Amino acid sequence: MARTRLADAASSLTLRGRCLVAAGLTLGLLGAVLGERALVQLALFVLALPLVSAVGVARQRFRVATRRTVTPARLPRGETAEVLVEVANTDRRAGGLWLLTEQLPAELGRRPQFVVERLSPGATAPLRYRLHGTRRGRFTLGPLRLRLVDPFGLVLRTAAGSDTASLLVVPRVRPLQGTGGLSGAGGNGGEGGRRSIAVHGEDDVSTREYRYGDDLRLVHWRATARTGELMVRLEERPWRAAATLFLDTRLSAHLTGGRGSAQAPDTLEWAVEAAASIGVHLLQRGAALRVVTDAGELTAPLGRGTLGPDELLDRFAELEASRYPGLQVGVETLRRAAVDGPAICLLGLVGPEDVTALARARSGPGSDVAVVVDAVAWLDAGATRSRRPLSPSARAELVGRQEQAVALLRSAGWQVLAVRPEQTVDQVWGRLGAATSAAGPVTPPPPLPTGAQA
Template sequence: MPAQDDASGVRAGLRGLTTRGRSFLAAGGTAVLCSYLLGQSALLRVGVLLMALPLAAAVLLVRTRYRVASGRRLTPHRAPAGQEARVHLRVDNISRVPTGLLMLEDKVPYVLGPRPRFVLDRVEPRGFREVSYRVRSDLRGRYLLGPLQLRLTDPFGMCELTRAFTASDVLTVVPQVQKLPEVKLAGEWAGYGDSMSRAVALAGDDDAVPREYRHGDDLRRVHWKSTAKYGELMVRREEQPLRARATVLLDTREIGHRGNGPASSFEWAVSCAASIGVHLMERGYRTRLLTDTGVSVPSSTTGGSGSVTESIGLLLDTLAVLEHSHGGGLGHAEDVLRLGGEGLLVAIVGALDDDQLARLGPLRRRAGAAVALVLDTGTWTGLRAIFPESSDSSAERQLHVLREAGWTVLPVRAGESLPDIWRQADRNAAHAAASAADSGQARKGASA
């Protein structure tokens, strides 16, 4: 805890006297006055003792409080919305004297629950105490925990001081991430990097593309057939890792979503973007998050499991604080996709008008594959139950326009399961559904 000068410390100690301490101080002053009036020296000694006891307790407490340290640990630092996180507090007595009664109170935002309070009886010299409490929030965001407030008392209860530490920690409540099934998307390996088929076409199934030996190369990779052919030491070229790109486009327009709080269509879309983004990163995609405002969050450019973990953390941290935008279209996102939209494009969009729909459709031509999750936002407010026929016809027309542009369209209604919806993006299932639809049309034509 931060130290103060002696004068301010003494003043703080006097202000912290409890009712008992003030009573002793008043009784001691009365005894000293009576000893002067009555001429009793023994009464003077009693009065001085009564006055000295709370003053000594205040001085001792002021000095002791500088020798108390605290620490806080969060498990985990990122907690999904609706799930609990545990906060561990540790108080160390780094002085040579034991502490008195301690009361701990940690500051937490009201959305995480009530302020936790703990009472510690006594901490021995060089000892410590650990306590913990749980927090939970249904709302995404970053929440400040702390600083910790510590109330110190002396063993006799004469003085009580409340001081706050300066350290605080941040708990990030991220969107819920659902485990998605692995599906084969049409054109999913289009993008950046050398493909497996290209490597086979250049080198053949039983041969490898050699290169000259370099200092530090593993001798086990020496290609003896090429060495004999070229007259110099040749090694097998390392297989280039396959790096596919993906873009997750998230519609954050306030006019495009319905509902309030955690049950709104916007929160469902944010959780959907988190689930799909994490799923693609774990499958090896270099995934970026793109919003309708043009804000792009790229993934790590290095390989390895560490970079994947960092990219997932960056994605979730960004989505944890994402808010509605006040724009009316997807124009800024279109500009970003025109500069580099190759690879897989997954769009999560809310309500679209005809103009926005006409501009979204051509973006398919810039991607190797395109999947659109179109939220039927009326089902988040119950409007579909009031105007079912007109809403159905408008929604089907919009879905038809996107399918004609080459998108794999996945309509989404409130209450539906994201893994089940994502499973419909499987290219094999899509081909089977298309074949069944074509055969059904053919049967109808034949019967007619």
Template sequence: MSGGGSARAGHEGTPERGGLRTAFGGLTTRGRSFLAAGMAAAVCSFLLGQADLLRVGLLLAALPLVCVLALHRTRYRVAGSRTLSPARVPAAAESRVRLVIENVSRLPTGVLMLQDRVPYVLGPRPRFVLDRVEAGGRREVSYRVRSDLRGRYPLGPLQLRLSDPFGMCELTRSFSTADTLTVVPRTEPLPPVRLGGGTPGYGDGRHRSPALAGEDDVIPRGYRHGDDLRRVHWRSTARYGELMVRREEQPQKARCTVLLDTRATAHQGAGPDSAFEWAVTAAASVAVHLLQRGVSVRLLTDTGASVPGPDGTGGTESADAAGLLLDTLAVLEHSEDAGLSAAYDALRGGNEGLMVAFFGDLDDEQAAVAGRIRQRCGAAVAFVLDGDSWLPGPGGIRFSAGQVPVDERVLMLRKAGWTALPVTSGTTLPALWRCAADHAGAGPDRPAQSGATAGGRA
């Protein structure tokens, strides 16, 4: 899922042509030198009275001008397409970009130079030199792109550089379309453990909800278009005077909310090795792991934004839901919110099943809000990041002014009912995941382990 994404092709069409002034602006150093030498020779011919020198000067000046006019009137009809395979890749993985150039005119082309625009984080700008392309011919070239930073990066537009045989002039013509490469967070495989014991939001819940197939219910409902006529409840039909059918049930799908703290004040540092990027990667791994187990997963941030939205859109299949969540996490940035109140307001709808939260720095007020969030879910697991351990310094420890140590944050959350674990730099998510299951199964009275032991610190 994380490395998925089907290949995409973007048809570039015919490159745009510039005006005559643009064509003269494409004179190379050689062309400008010839033009200057010709003008100097013409001036010297008048001063010295040498007619032969004038003819030489006119020849030198006319050559680059003729090349500019000929290249400007060149009507190459070239079509191009770009294919990304895959179009969605995890961070630090490569994607292959294939360019196809077709000469759709009746005349052969000269030497063509291709250049594709790519952001600097994806690598150097690719350039290719194509020899003469015959009428109706095609050429294929490819290159690879790679990024350690998640995000969406534009590829293109493709640029086509034309030059004359003498090297006097070069014109650049750009295609009009571009494609997008999505770099999603990496995901780690997690052990198949059970969190929260027999909570209804995770595992094999036995709660049932109305659907179109399953066991009978004693309460009928009104007939809907497409209902099987064999399910008509005739006694209720005669009683209510309208066609009624027997309600049917199916097992309710387990639910999980992944809460990600994106506050800029809660995370220190930046870059692919920062604490915030670890939290984004961990949230993606947990979401994909639970989706593969058939759990309905919702991503919630401290701003109150959730994916899928309140209407539940986002795909019913596990692959569709995972793709939507990963695409959202690919462009997730720090928020300017100061607290978690917006996330608590988004959870006022009732029991949220399992809650898996990734918190940064929490003060007393935000720990109290997290305690109220705990009351809105069946089981709650919190991973509290120690941002100081990710900062450079002696031993990786550098407390900020007014910051609550990670052990106190974990203790506050455990008192509120969370299964809380500290996370330091170098910890592995699979070990934390298994340790969280051990803590949840043992109950809140189990003594806490140290951060290095609980997290499997390297």
């Protein structure tokens, strides 16, 4: 064991140690060729120094325990978290010269380094550093890598621990006011008029298709047997505001300024931040919200109930750009959701074929809204699809396709807003309310027949 430890230490020579060994070998060779005994003696001394250092490092034993505390553990994008790493010497002897390096993902910046010298037995050294959440995601902090060095800096021995901690960087949530002028999305916690379905007999029960998350106790077995599809009955329930949030996450539909700068224009990050802000705002107002992306619907972890504000932010934190070429999967999910209320669609660079299917999927009450990327403004701000800027012909084609898509949505009765890179989510939300007010009130859905009232 000691021989193995010595071999490991000898193989961990630093650049200074390797240079010293090379110099010793050179002096020994010259002394032997020239017959100079003094040079041979000097060579032996030079070669012995790294060997003695390796023995000293190999004999160092250490037992270290670490513990991390991340404050806060859920960090809004752009904010700073403080990390406390407590390093305890659990050995019976004092530690030597320890160089400690915290292992971090490249997205969180440079790895912090610390120096701890002669830590007493049972003592704890608190090490602190800060992290700036420049990118969304779930990141692992640690483990701590310990390096033992001799006083001359000739031999380096490394060891890594196993203790880690998690940091979740969620999207920023901008404070919003009002409903943005969206009919049916405001909500007042479910308070208001009551909507009921008449139940005069078993055959008169109103039913609909089973949706994910429905209570199985509401399954209507006669209707299920008759239709061949799982059906649930509609019972008297309070009217509750509802909305659907649709987020386009396709990599091909967004412009980015690159991963090198956190301040670079990025349409996907803007859209995710807008979806998080609008979603949390509507949920806090009591609206029933369903969130759909081009890859499908976002649900609570393990299918437990509906998404709340915290669960929504957690899902958005780990949401990455998708490789889907079109919006077919998301549009089909949006059609099956059939939520009574407006659809709020946050779109990237869309074409006529994308919005045609999107407009056909919506037929419910409420004013549907599409917030699209202003391609000209984002391109002028430096955003691009790749490292190279777009050619004039590609830029013209991109802008032309988007103008056609916007015209199709408006002709279908949608409210369409083009967002520029300097605009914030709260400004766009205010524009939605102003545009709806200028267009006049939205006609509410007709009342139910008299026999269907509670």
